[in-house]
Amino acid sequence: MSMPQAERREDTASVFARVAMEVPPPPAPEVVLGVVGLGRDAVGALRALGPMAVRSCTMDDTDVAALIVAPAADLGAFEALTARRSRGDGIPVIATSVRSALDANVADAISRAALRAGAFHLLALPDRPELDALAACARAYAMKAPQLRDTWVRDRLAPWIRASLRPLGITPRRAEVIAHHALGATRKPIAAAMGISLKQVDELIALIHRATGQTRLIDVAAPFARALGPVLHGSPVLAS
Structure with missing residues (x-):
């Protein structure tokens, strides 16, 4: 004999009430760090640090949750990031700045452009503490970027x-x-x-x-x- 509908509803409701009290912690987003313009050795060094997956990408890639951007003398990379930020998509950024390889004026211009684009750190090569901070920002970004x-x-x-x-x-x-x-x-x-x-x-x-x-x-x-x-x-x- 089949269970009456009201009784069946009460039974499923009681099962739901039980499982609702035993919800395990949720999984955080799986995030990918995109690198733009970095050489193979630098990318390998980033992967070795390991706080998140790393892959080369373009500036407008929507499948990555954070960016590390190499210096660009024409500043085009950071202009693209500024435009992206103005559209409400302020992706977390770390900008690398190797001053010894650049004219001081160019390096300063790149630094200013990077900060306008939303970069929260400028450094020669990311180390583990900086990448941990970037990973935290990347997870937050992944929760709100559509x-x-x-x-x-x-x-x-x-x-x-x-x-x-x-x-x-x-x-x-x-x-x-x-x-x-x-x-x-x-x-x-x-x-x-x-x-x-x-x-x-x-x-x-x-x-x-x-x-x-x-x-x-x-x-x-x-x-x-x-x-x-x-x-x-x-x-x-x-x-x-």
């Missing part, structure tokens, strides 16, 4: 939520909706981030309600939002 945040949700937060709600059979797409809502997104931004229609979002939300025994998405997302609190608000970059 493309990187959506990757974090899809690849790390949704699996975390799905594993937490495993007894309720939450699918990857439903977990992604919950993750976006836990980060504060409402229906329309969720649809845009996931590349689906509002109707599809509503259908996923209805299935989430049925699976968890909850009548509001905010109640489903709340335990995950609480777990994310220290990750989201522990960075001065996000607080600014």
Whole structure:
């Protein structure tokens, strides 16, 4: 004999209440440091320090969470970064400045351009403390830059939520909706981030309600939002 609908809802609600009290710590974004204009030896030295993945990139690469930029006599690299910052995409930057290889006036101009572009440090070659600071800023940037945040949700937060709600059979797409809502997104931004229609979002939300025994998405997302609190608000970059 099948369980009455009200009794089934109460049962799933009690399961949700139990698993909601046992949410593990959330995964931080996986960040990549992009390097622009550095030689192979310098890139190898950065990789050896190891606070995050390192790869060569272009100035407008949207898949990296921080940049280390080599000096450029024409200042074009830093002008591109200034333009990017003016569009609201102030990616964390460390600028390298090898004064012995440059005319003093050129080096000073590059330093000023780098600072206008948002560079928070100028140094000959990054060392571990500076890279640790850059990594912290990169993680904060990855939580708010749209493309990187959506990757974090899809690849790390949704699996975390799905594993937490495993007894309720939450699918990857439903977990992604919950993750976006836990980060504060409402229906329309969720649809845009996931590349689906509002109707599809509503259908996923209805299935989430049925699976968890909850009548509001905010109640489903709340335990995950609480777990994310220290990750989201522990960075001065996000607080600014």
